[in-house]
Amino acid sequence: MRRKDSEDLVRVGPGTAMGEMMRQYWMPAAKSSEVEADGAPMRLMLLGEQLIAFRDTSGRVGVMDHRCPHRCASLFLGRNEENGIRCIYHGWKYDADGNCVDTPNLAGNPGFKNRIKAKAYKVVERNGLIWVYMGNRKVAPPLPEIEATLLPESDVTITFIQRECNWLQALEGDIDTSHFGFLHAGAIEPEVVADDSLFRFTVQNRAPEYHVTDTPAGTMYAAYREADPAHTYWRFANFMMPFWTQTPQGKFTEHLHNRAWVPMDDHHTMFVSLTWRQHPPSVGADKHGKMMPGFDRTFHFLPNTTEWHGRWRLAGRPVNDWMVDRAAQKTGGNYSGIEGIHAQDQAVTESMGPITDHLFEKLAPSDGMIMATRRRLLKAARALAKDGTVPPGVDDPDIMYAVRSGDFITDAKMNWRQAYDAQMRASFRPLKQAAE
Numbered sequence: 001m002r003r004k005d006s007e008d009l010v011r012v013g014p015g016t017a018m019g020e021m022m023r024q025y026w027m028p029a030a031k032s033s034e035v036e037a038d039g040a041p042m043r044l045m046l047l048g049e050q051l052i053a054f055r056d057t058s059g060r061v062g063v064m065d066h067r068c069p070h071r072c073a074s075l076f077l078g079r080n081e082e083n084g085i086r087c088i089y090h091g092w093k094y095d096a097d098g099n100c101v102d103t104p105n106l107a108g109n110p111g112f113k114n115r116i117k118a119k120a121y122k123v124v125e126r127n128g129l130i131w132v133y134m135g136n137r138k139v140a141p142p143l144p145e146i147e148a149t150l151l152p153e154s155d156v157t158i159t160f161i162q163r164e165c166n167w168l169q170a171l172e173g174d175i176d177t178s179h180f181g182f183l184h185a186g187a188i189e190p191e192v193v194a195d196d197s198l199f200r201f202t203v204q205n206r207a208p209e210y211h212v213t214d215t216p217a218g219t220m221y222a223a224y225r226e227a228d229p230a231h232t233y234w235r236f237a238n239f240m241m242p243f244w245t246q247t248p249q250g251k252f253t254e255h256l257h258n259r260a261w262v263p264m265d266d267h268h269t270m271f272v273s274l275t276w277r278q279h280p281p282s283v284g285a286d287k288h289g290k291m292m293p294g295f296d297r298t299f300h301f302l303p304n305t306t307e308w309h310g311r312w313r314l315a316g317r318p319v320n321d322w323m324v325d326r327a328a329q330k331t332g333g334n335y336s337g338i339e340g341i342h343a344q345d346q347a348v349t350e351s352m353g354p355i356t357d358h359l360f361e362k363l364a365p366s367d368g369m370i371m372a373t374r375r376r377l378l379k380a381a382r383a384l385a386k387d388g389t390v391p392p393g394v395d396d397p398d399i400m401y402a403v404r405s406g407d408f409i410t411d412a413k414m415n416w417r418q419a420y421d422a423q424m425r426a427s428f429r430p431l432k433q434a435a436e
């Protein structure tokens with residue numbers, strides 16, 4: 001990879017290739033529950049911009065530059081009162097759209113406020129998420145039709161977790177399937193896996209083969225192994241523009257794992273996960289019903305603070321070596337010594353440093369999906385920069401909907417695209433099926 005390619009991929013601030021591309025899309029930025037009507041404003045870091053979010057008296061959410069347009073005092077300190085945020089310095093007040101509605105220190109000049117506008121972004125709430133559009137279209141594009149984001153909040157589990165590294169290396173953990181048999185399950189022997197679990201194929205053969213392809217929404221891979229001489233075991237996953245993944249965490253037809261890796265800045269990322277399952281998840285138990293080492297699904301959060309990077313941090317962090325337990329690693333049956341699948345992914349991607357050095361990497365044939373995804377991102381970002389080509393999914397949000405991931409077994413003769421299409425047809429679609 002060239003230095004320029006790497007820089008274009010990782011930087012997200014205003015004016016950067018990826019930053020400009022991401023600004024074309026609506027982004028899930030916070031949980032609706034994070035801001036209360038007339039409650040304290042919240043510091044919100046997004047694409048390298050320091051913003052505040054607040055909910056006004058009538059329930060509308062405003063998201064704007066944290067600096068008051070008068071003399072740049074932070075509106076984080078502001079008074080959230082009567083449908084607007086009032087700066088505590090000279091009392092200027094802004095509504096959720098950023099209109100200046102009062103300048104009480106200029107009593108003799110009531111028209112002055114009409115010349116002032118806070119730098120506010122468009123905001124929409126849907127199914128428990130606050131979405132922000134940071135692009136410069138007068139009329140924002142439609143929201144993406146990522147399947148789990150269309151479902152009622154009560155049907156979906158929404159989780160936010162901050163990661164202390166660049167968005168791309170965080171995302172790439174989701175499309176790097178061969179790590180599963182090592183990082184998460186390197187010390188699990190096939191004999192202990194429950195008989196009806198497809199997971200046993202992952203630990204029987206830790207070196208799958210791959211197909212990778214571009215799709216309308218992004219990229220897709222199929223990792224495959226022999227299940228028995230007449231059958232193939234498949235694992236499919238997707239990347240969807242600009243920072244979404246759909247990971248294989250169960251039976252293809254029965255679950256949705258829509259995950260966004262939303263850049264806070266170049267060095268911090270907010271993982272936004274929406275999961276829906278037709279059936280309760282497996283608990284990571286072995287054939288005797290015992291939790292396998294390292295498979296605990298409990299998240300251990302630090303308390304949220306009001307700092308720019310204070311939201312949704314895990315207890316295991318770079319400063320405490322992600323709480324790696326060397327005894328568990330050596331003799332406890334936990335390959336990584338870190339408890340919890342997500343915490344393990346968090347540790348390895350953060351351990352690369354705030355921004356991984358792409359020029360130091362030696363990518364291998366098992367990294368085909370990562371290479372294809374980087375190419376796809378660069379191509380779309382450069383087409384946008386060159387002649388304004390609108391990136392995939394911005395004006396055609398429905399292409400995001402027809403995407404699924406998961407595992408399944410087919411006849412060994414089945415072609416991978418046919419196998420995927422057959423699974424798509426057989427998938428339970430909660431939204432569609434509810435409407436019928």
Ligand code: FES
Nearest residue numbers: 068070071087090
């Ligand atoms: S700096 Fe905000 S009103 Fe003056």
Ligand SMILES: [Fe+2]
Nearest residue numbers: 173179184345
């Ligand atoms: Fe992982």
